[in-house]
Amino acid sequence: MKHTAKLFCLGLFTSLYGCLPGMGEWEITLYEQKIEGTSKAIYKYDAWGGRDSNVNGYAILDTTETFTIQRISKLPITQLNGIPNKNLINAIGTENSKETSDFFPITTEKIKSEGINIEIKNYKSNSLRKKSxxxxxxxxxxxxxxxxxxxxxxxxxxxxxxxxxxxxxxxxxxxxxxxxxxxxxxxxxxxxxxxxxxxxxxxxxxxxxxxxxxxxxxxxxxxxxxxxxxxxxxxxxxxxx
Incomplete structure (x- = not known):
């Protein structure tokens, strides 16, 4: 009986291992865009893990480093606005808002990642879709x-x-x-x-x-x-x- 219980617990743990965040393997589709004036690049990624868990987005990483999910920090952007360079990356983000205007920026956010300044113009979450x-x-x-x-x-x-x-x-x-x-x-x-x-x-x-x-x-x-x-x-x- 104890042996059966152990096998059941082992099977349950193995099943959970594949679907818990941060555990198991990720199959990654990755796209790289070099950043002018630096060895860094901005990456667009789409990764699938156990139990169909999915993470995707954009991140900055030095091209001398191997891209792994645990190494990167996801950027709060939806797409780029122009060509990135070592001094500034212009980007577009989305957010939920009760603003009546769909197509004008609601807020502007300034952050830094991997030593590079990023300016993000945020629009209503459905604005880009309506123009696509x-x-x-x-x-x-x-x-x-x-x-x-x-x-x-x-x-x-x-x-x-x-x-x-x-x-x-x-x-x-x-x-x-x-x-x-x-x-x-x-x-x-x-x-x-x-x-x-x-x-x-x-x-x-x-x-x-x-x-x-x-x-x-x-x-x-x-x-x-x-x-x-x-x-x-x-x-x-x-x-x-």
Whole structure:
């Protein structure tokens, strides 16, 4: 009877071990964007652990260190606003509020992480979603990159229901994610093209989501490391003891 009770307790502990926060293994999908003027990078991560536990967000870490869930400190941001540099990162956050205006910043928060100043403009929690209507899926032939923007050319909408064509598309850098294979072949670019009004107190003009695929084989290192998140394909599992 005692032996049976011990086996039951051991099985229960093993089951709980997989779902308790901070215990077990994490499968991590990780994207890295270098920060200008420093060896640090900002990471966008999505990690799954035992019993379908999930943590995701953004964090800053030196590129000489191995990314693990227990090592990072999650930033209170939803997405970036421009290209990070060693002096300042501009970002967007969300918060619950009874404010009547959806698209103007409610508060501005200043924090520091890994020695880098971060300024966060907070909007109502549903503001970004309301300006993100639709899915814009295109195949593109070529691109050009400047310091703060990406230009895509000869774009065809890649669903059978809509055959629209764009000669060109301008995207602001910052919230650009490159999904890639281990050999750096690009699978897809996932973009939130955030546009804030420069003349109307940083109100949200648009936050369109784009999914762009190259028409021909293209490598991720054809894009710079700044203003662009690139998928890391060699992320080890994080194991908590």
């Amino acid at each position: 209507q639709g899915l814009w899926r295109y195949n593109f032939a070529r691109f050009k990159e400047t310091r703060d923007s990406l230009f895509f050319y000869n774009l065809d909408y890649n669903t059978s229901m809509n055959k629209s064509h764009l000669d060109s598309l301008k995207i602001s850098k910052g919230n650009v994610i490159i999904r890639q294979k281990e050999n750096k072949d690009i699978i897809e670019l996932v973009i939130q093209n955030l546009i804030l009004s420069k003349i109307n107190n940083d109100s949200i003009v648009s936050n369109k989501p784009y999914f762009l695929k190259p028409k021909n084989k293209m490598k991720s290192d054809q894009f710079s490391n700044y203003g662009v998140f690139k998928e890391k394909n060699t992320v080890p599992n994080t194991v908590y003891n």
